[in-house]
Amino acid sequence: MTRPSTDQSETSLQRLDLVQPLLLDSARRTEQALRKYMGDLAQVPPQLLEAMQYSLFAGGKRVRPALVFACGSLFDAPEVDMLPAAAAMECVHTFSLIHDDLPAMDDDDLRRGVPTNHKVFGEAMAILAGDALLSLAFQILTERVGEAMVAAAMVRELATATGPVGMIGGQVADILGETEEPTPAKVRYIHERKTAALLAASCRLGGLSGRTGQDDIRAVGEYGYHLGLAFQLADDALDATATAEQLGKRTGKDTRAGKQTMVRLAGVEATLQAADDHVQRALGAVDRYGEAAAPLKALAEFVVRRSC
Numbered sequence: 001m002t003r004p005s006t007d008q009s010e011t012s013l014q015r016l017d018l019v020q021p022l023l024l025d026s027a028r029r030t031e032q033a034l035r036k037y038m039g040d041l042a043q044v045p046p047q048l049l050e051a052m053q054y055s056l057f058a059g060g061k062r063v064r065p066a067l068v069f070a071c072g073s074l075f076d077a078p079e080v081d082m083l084p085a086a087a088a089m090e091c092v093h094t095f096s097l098i099h100d101d102l103p104a105m106d107d108d109d110l111r112r113g114v115p116t117n118h119k120v121f122g123e124a125m126a127i128l129a130g131d132a133l134l135s136l137a138f139q140i141l142t143e144r145v146g147e148a149m150v151a152a153a154m155v156r157e158l159a160t161a162t163g164p165v166g167m168i169g170g171q172v173a174d175i176l177g178e179t180e181e182p183t184p185a186k187v188r189y190i191h192e193r194k195t196a197a198l199l200a201a202s203c204r205l206g207g208l209s210g211r212t213g214q215d216d217i218r219a220v221g222e223y224g225y226h227l228g229l230a231f232q233l234a235d236d237a238l239d240a241t242a243t244a245e246q247l248g249k250r251t252g253k254d255t256r257a258g259k260q261t262m263v264r265l266a267g268v269e270a271t272l273q274a275a276d277d278h279v280q281r282a283l284g285a286v287d288r289y290g291e292a293a294a295p296l297k298a299l300a301e302f303v304v305r306r307s308c
């Protein structure tokens, strides 16, 4: 993997230093908001609430909320609008993880370092907890975002990124691809939808919460798209190289399942190089914001340097 020269690598290290407080802060704000929103839910069957909270508060890096906050802050977005956006992103993401782990999908028993939702609550409850988190995301946006027009724009972004032309479409291609020879085009198609769509939406929701114009929304969306591709490439490389203890989930699954990955096509080194290239393109998209984009730069470095 190409590494930057000494000077730049000092900058990279400084950026990585920036990331830990940034992710901790994102987790604190998001979890506080989620606890409040969940606390306000009336007459929910306690078993369902428990299953939803189990996965929602099992840890997780809270990268998507961090993107909402970092992009929102570029445009001085009010906290009252960033919080529901960050919480909604994490609800949709957690829904996708619960369903991804089901026996009908990847059939996993470990996630975020703990037994998967269906292992603890049974398959029916895990399906329903995932469904409930997906619906709750949209309930949170429509109930909590200050202006109806902004909430509607966020709902549109999130629904598009999640649905048939986004994450769910990508998941279908991922499953169908298991029985096909990998090609660069299929890998890219899956990565764009399964992962990049939601990361780009996180950035766009941040921009929307700051009520900025289309030019800015496009710029942060472009950043999120390339960051998402880098994230999935790094994830595929980690699946091949990291341990279950590091990741909090089983590793080596992609090869066993015959998944469409760049690691299978070109190896780990080339995959990490491609991830680096996407990070450079992500950084280029937000260059115009100068120092204000420092958190976005730090998050981009983290995505490809992470070991979890």
Ligand code: GRG
Binding pocket: 059, 060, 061, 062, 063, 093, 095, 096, 097, 099, 100, 105, 112, 167, 168, 171, 194, 195, 231, 232, 235, 308
């Ligand atoms: C409607 C049945 C149904 C399914 C929803 C399951 C699904 C569609 C999509 C799966 C999408 C998926 C799991 C994509 C992988 C993205 C990815 C790399 C997830 C890991 O994200 P991290 O590392 O996880 O941010 P943490 O745990 O840190 O939040």
